Amino acid sequence: MKDKYVELVEKHTPKEDIVKNATVSFLAGGVLGILSELLLRGYMMWFSLPRKEAGVVVILTLIVIASILTAFGVFDQCVSKLKSALIIPITGFAHSMTSAALEYRKEGMVLGIGANIFKLAGTVILYGIVSVYVFGIIRLIVMGG
Amino acid sequence: METYVYAFLFCGFVCMISQLILDNTKLTPGHVTSLFVVVGAMLDVFGIYDKIVLYCGAGAIIPITSFGHLLIHGAMDVASENGFMGLALGIFDLTSAGISVAVVSAFFLALLFKPRH
16 A cells, blocks of 8 residues: 555656646746836836947846846845746756856956856757757848849 | 746746756767757747747747747848849848847956856
8 A cells, every 4th residue: 555655646746847847837928928018118218229239238138137146146046946937948048158157256357257157058059049040041142132 | 928838838848848858868968058059040930939939929039949949040031032142142131139149248257257166
């Protein structure tokens, strides 16, 4: 009886965690989306920015907030609670840079910060550029621009 | 008002998918963000991501997929005038602000703070 119970618990525990994690990241990611939409409308209204520029300023705001939270050590605690809702938005990109810079600072300004600041963010930039070249050439050939 | 609903749904959906990938496979956050950048660029090849941005507003701008979308968008804007050279010239037109601000803030914060564990 007890063995069966343990087996059942083991079968169900990770499954519930997956559902819970997915729900938490869905809700938290959605709230972050609403907040940045509010911020976007705010920037368009207060500074009378066009929509495109306001979008860039929203991204910059999130990057600066995420970097500061990382420097204070708060960001990692938030990630363990809110899961990938903070990793997938642009905040995760800023977090990876700031944490790499903080981590490797003790190895020096050039060989530490300089060599390692793109350690994690570099993959995003690398695969972004490579895929844009591939897709861009395809689109230029197929559609002519 | 509808934009808020769509922003909630889209941003939440993207985060949920990535969490499901992280929990069910051995991929790390680095793999997932790289994958999503490629997906964002792929969706914008024929202008699909532009439509998503139109409906979802900032909900589609802040996920990392938008990074790929902005890269290819800048490249194609210049490429429509200059041909193939435009790909190289315009690729960072729209993302340079994000990358440079992230680098500068990371650098100065690393000078000011010590790592915490």
